[in-house]
Amino acid sequence: MEEPLRTVIAGMIGGALMGMVFVTHLALLLVYSPPRALRERAAESTVANLITMAALVTFLGWNVLAIMMAFAAQALLSGDGTQLSIAPSPIYLFVVLFVVLFISIPAFIFFRDRKQHLLGEILVFLGIFGFLIPNLVVAIQRSNI
Numbered sequence: 001m002e003e004p005l006r007t008v009i010a011g012m013i014g015g016a017l018m019g020m021v022f023v024t025h026l027a028l029l030l031v032y033s034p035p036r037a038l039r040e041r042a043a044e045s046t047v048a049n050l051i052t053m054a055a056l057v058t059f060l061g062w063n064v065l066a067i068m069m070a071f072a073a074q075a076l077l078s079g080d081g082t083q084l085s086i087a088p089s090p091i092y093l094f095v096v097l098f099v100v101l102f103i104s105i106p107a108f109i110f111f112r113d114r115k116q117h118l119l120g121e122i123l124v125f126l127g128i129f130g131f132l133i134p135n136l137v138v139a140i141q142r143s144n145i
Contacts, residue, residue, distance in 0.1 A: 003141070007070045010136035015066030018128045019059035022121065026058070027051070029117060066133060069096075073134040074141075088134045096130040 030051060076092040087093045104122055111118050 004071075006140045006143075007074050007137060008067055010133060010140045011067030011070030012063055013066075013136055014070065014128050014133040015063030016059075017132070018066060018125065019062035021124050021128075022062060023055045023059055025117065025121060027055070029114070066129070069129055070133050070137050073137045077134070077138070085135075086131065088138050092134055093130050096126065100126060100130075 072095070073089055073092045076089045076095070100122060104118075107118055108115060
């Protein structure tokens with residue numbers, strides 16, 4: 001299998017995982033604690049279509065982002081790039097941490113009432129995008145697929 005296709009597969013695995021976690025978490029929040037505006041619209045419109053489209057778009061969005069991040073991780077791999085470790089690319093991990101910090105500050109201000117949920121999603125994001133995806137890139141490069 002060619003190198004770019006392997007990187008796409010690594011990104012899709014990470015993106016699918018992040019998409020499933022995010023959509024599940026979002027669905028649980030919308031069921032058990034819906035925003036007031038959505039609760040008011042539920043009686044008069046088809047909210048199910050809105051939720052279905054939002055789930056599809058966010059799932060595909062996470063996959064596209066993860067594929068791009070897999071290529072970034074591959075480009076920033078340190079050394080020979082064939083060693084599995086906690087952080088195969090410290091530069092990539094630093095970039096991910098910087099982006100998370102940059103986005104988290106306004107997100108915590110905007111979602112004041114959902115800080116625990118936001119923190120959970122940020123930790124899942126860091127785990128998948130900061131650690132899993134670079135290791136998937138290394139693992140798939142080492143494989144004989």
